[in-house]
Amino acid sequence: MSPLRAGRWIAAIPMAALALATVYPLVFTANVAMKTRREYVLDRFAPAEGLRWDAFATAWSSADMGRYLANSLLVVSGSVALLLLFGSMAGFALSQLRFRGSRVLYLACLAALFIPFQVIMVPLARTLGQAGLIDTYPGLILAYTAQFLPFTVFLMTSYYSGIPAEIIDAARIDGNSVYGVYGRIMLPLGRPALLSVGILNALFCWNDVLIALLLMPSAEHRTLMVGVTSLRGQYSADIPTFAGGVLIAAVPVLVLYLCFQRQITAGVTAGATKG
Amino acid sequence: MTAASTPVRTPVRAGAQTPRRRVRSGRGAAGKSRAERLAPYVLVAPAALIIGVFRLYPLALGVNFSFTGDGDRNGQAVGFDNYATLFDDPLFLASMRNVGLLVLLLPVAVAIPGLLATFVYMRVPGHRVYRGVYFFPAVLSPVIIGAIFNLLLAFDGPVNALLGAVGIGPVDWLGDPDVAMYAVVAVHIWATFGMALVVFLAGFATLDASLIDAARVDGASLPRVVRHVIVPGLSRTIQFVVVTTMIGMLTSMFGLLYVMTGGGPEGSTYLPEYYIWFQQGQMSRPALASAASTVLFGVMLVVGLAQIAVLRRTGRED
Numbered sequence: 001m002s003p004l005r006a007g008r009w010i011a012a013i014p015m016a017a018l019a020l021a022t023v024y025p026l027v028f029t030a031n032v033a034m035k036t037r038r039e040y041v042l043d044r045f046a047p048a049e050g051l052r053w054d055a056f057a058t059a060w061s062s063a064d065m066g067r068y069l070a071n072s073l074l075v076v077s078g079s080v081a082l083l084l085l086f087g088s089m090a091g092f093a094l095s096q097l098r099f100r101g102s103r104v105l106y107l108a109c110l111a112a113l114f115i116p117f118q119v120i121m122v123p124l125a126r127t128l129g130q131a132g133l134i135d136t137y138p139g140l141i142l143a144y145t146a147q148f149l150p151f152t153v154f155l156m157t158s159y160y161s162g163i164p165a166e167i168i169d170a171a172r173i174d175g176n177s178v179y180g181v182y183g184r185i186m187l188p189l190g191r192p193a194l195l196s197v198g199i200l201n202a203l204f205c206w207n208d209v210l211i212a213l214l215l216m217p218s219a220e221h222r223t224l225m226v227g228v229t230s231l232r233g234q235y236s237a238d239i240p241t242f243a244g245g246v247l248i249a250a251v252p253v254l255v256l257y258l259c260f261q262r263q264i265t266a267g268v269t270a271g272a273t274k275g
Numbered sequence: 276m277t278a279a280s281t282p283v284r285t286p287v288r289a290g291a292q293t294p295r296r297r298v299r300s301g302r303g304a305a306g307k308s309r310a311e312r313l314a315p316y317v318l319v320a321p322a323a324l325i326i327g328v329f330r331l332y333p334l335a336l337g338v339n340f341s342f343t344g345d346g347d348r349n350g351q352a353v354g355f356d357n358y359a360t361l362f363d364d365p366l367f368l369a370s371m372r373n374v375g376l377l378v379l380l381l382p383v384a385v386a387i388p389g390l391l392a393t394f395v396y397m398r399v400p401g402h403r404v405y406r407g408v409y410f411f412p413a414v415l416s417p418v419i420i421g422a423i424f425n426l427l428l429a430f431d432g433p434v435n436a437l438l439g440a441v442g443i444g445p446v447d448w449l450g451d452p453d454v455a456m457y458a459v460v461a462v463h464i465w466a467t468f469g470m471a472l473v474v475f476l477a478g479f480a481t482l483d484a485s486l487i488d489a490a491r492v493d494g495a496s497l498p499r500v501v502r503h504v505i506v507p508g509l510s511r512t513i514q515f516v517v518v519t520t521m522i523g524m525l526t527s528m529f530g531l532l533y534v535m536t537g538g539g540p541e542g543s544t545y546l547p548e549y550y551i552w553f554q555q556g557q558m559s560r561p562a563l564a565s566a567a568s569t570v571l572f573g574v575m576l577v578v579g580l581a582q583i584a585v586l587r588r589t590g591r592e593d
Contacts, residue, residue, distance in 0.1 A: 011399045018405075019404070028423075116572075142329065149330075231422070
């Protein structure tokens with residue numbers, strides 16, 4: 001047995017332990033959410049006595065998680081739609097069309113990629129405030145679009161530059177305008193990249209708390225993640241409901257991950273290999 | 276075909292007369308209408324406007340703000356007063372000390388996913404499952420992770436119960452100023468190592484497997500294979516992970532801090548991003564917050580420039 005072969009089995013032990021440590025926190029939380037408050041206080045580790053969904057129901061209705069979920073869905077879908085539209089348009093132009101200033105625009109986009117939100121949040125909040133966009137859905141959608149557009153343009157540009165110019169030339173000879181090429185050729189061809197980038201952007205927007213906290217101060221406009229942060233104070237004496245609310249916020253992401261694991265990891269590594 | 280599998284080409288080369296970029300000249304310059312000539316600008320306009328107005332312009336605006344006053348002196352030029360206030364403020368100094376701590380912990384945050392990726396690459400039994408499981412926390416919001424770990428790290432929570440079982444006294448993970456920052460960073464690493472792991476694996480895919488096989492045939496031990504074959508072959512990937520991990524620690528721990536510690540106890544878990552939010556959102560001192568933003572941007576610029584310097588050097592060696 002070669003040393004590497006033996007090493008494999010030795011390595012498997014910490015790897016399994018770590019996998020357990022990755023999954024256990026969620027299992028623990030789910031178990032807590034199934035307990036009654038009394039069960040939790042008596043023994044927080046024992047398996048719940050049965051499948052009880054009360055905690056989820058309470059979190060959904062009295063903690064307003066249902067409303068926050070709807071807010072999040074609205075903001076995330078609006079942002080992702082704008083990101084994909086503007087990102088693919090710019091990506092097509094920057095990768096396949098020749099025009100004056102395209103290189104400068106591309107470099108500006110790259111530079112914007114390296115400006116974190118924390119650095120611009122004060123002036124951005126002021127600008128949005130002057131435009132009357134604080135505490136409005138369009139304002140938050142605009143902020144998310146601005147935040148993740150550089151990344152989207154960057155990935156769409158590098159994806160579209162892999163498409164052979166012959167395809168576009170042929171479409172032009174068939175009498176398509178530039179817009180026709182975009183709508184009939186580039187959008188359908190870009191589907192795999194759009195799916196990957198779209199899911200990543202949906203995750204980014206869904207998971208954000210800082211931007212939403214800053215730009216959506218009123219309670220009825222809270223997104224789901226901001227809602228989760230307020231659970232703790234509200235249910236400090238009712239941990240099962242707290243756990244239930246946290247899980248309601250985690251489930252959509254869990255489902256998305258299980259369905260699109262390949263696209264998500266592809267998007268993450270695309271950023272790496274192309275950076 | 277996924278985004279990752281597409282060959283990379285230099286995306287834009289506006290001036291170069293490459294034969295494959297002929298879209299506009301498809302039917303000769305004479306046949307083009309004005310609308311066709313403007314088309315590229317129309318396509319780029321929304322993205323360019325949004326990025327310009329809401330990302331690039333605020334950067335300049337913020338630097339400008341940082342030299343004006345707050346409250347009574349709103350709008351007046353105050354020179355470097357905000358920066359003086361900043362470096363007199365124990366909270367801000369604590370946040371900068373914590374940045375230093377993050378830099379010190381960076382090797383750990385990079386080595387863990389690197390080592391695990393090596394194991395996965397070596398096809399440790401069950402490696403396919405591990406890969407999917409490890410990545411999973413990376414898609415969860417820091418807010419959810421923080422909320423879950425609030426339960427786990429509670430004084431009478433599972434972690435202390437586990438330690439108690441092996442005879443280690445309970446630790447006040449989030450209440451002890453000497454421990455809290457380490458606890459939060461550990462949770463951050465727990466939540467994000469899967470991301471770096473996936474990037475490492477993409478790097479491994481470009482490694483020459485025959486080199487590793489050859490080392491294995493020669494009977495090289497695992498640490499030697501890692502040191503002499505894998506690390507040199509992955510230098511670019513390692514650099515990428517180092518920089519993205521550092522940027523991640525500087526800019527994506529807000530959710531954890533907000534939920535787990537709120538900057539406490541005794542301000543021991545402040546980071547610049549939390550300080551900026553605190554001054555802007557809680558204290559209504561936007562100018563001071565802008566000064567802190569400018570300092571944070573400076574720190575990130577140093578990280579970025581250091582990366583470019585390293586890339587240049589290895590580029591020359593290639």
